Amino acid sequence: MTGLRLKSLLPQGPLVEVTFKGEVISLPEGANLATALQEYGVEGFRQTPTRGVARSPFCMMGVCFDCLLEVDGVTRQSCMIEVRAGIDIRPARQSREGPYESL
Numbered sequence: 001m002t003g004l005r006l007k008s009l010l011p012q013g014p015l016v017e018v019t020f021k022g023e024v025i026s027l028p029e030g031a032n033l034a035t036a037l038q039e040y041g042v043e044g045f046r047q048t049p050t051r052g053v054a055r056s057p058f059c060m061m062g063v064c065f066d067c068l069l070e071v072d073g074v075t076r077q078s079c080m081i082e083v084r085a086g087i088d089i090r091p092a093r094q095s096r097e098g099p100y101e102s103l
């Protein structure tokens with residue numbers, strides 16, 4: 001049921017290729033990146049620095065930082081970014097623990 005709700009929020013535009021963790025995948029151009037990745041099946045966008053608990057997008061308005069990813073080399077809230085062709089998406093680096101490996 002959740003997948004249907006998220007899919008209804010995605011633009012119906014063409015799919016474009018992006019790189020996610022070194023793998024080429026297709027996402028809807030212009031879609032909200034966090035929503036598109038969740039619809040693609042990504043869970044656990046980042047881990048908490050102390051316990052390593054997986055976190056996923058929550059507020060969808062740039063406040064909670066649970067959707068942090070590295071996009072084209074810059075750590076950003078993925079809920080504040082639109083999908084565009086060729087972007088490189090990786091787990092966000094965390095200063096105390098290094099790059100996340102759990103995505």
Ligand code: FES
Pocket residue numbers: 034056057058059060061062063064065066067068077078079080
């Ligand atoms: S989901 Fe909260 S900052 Fe992106």
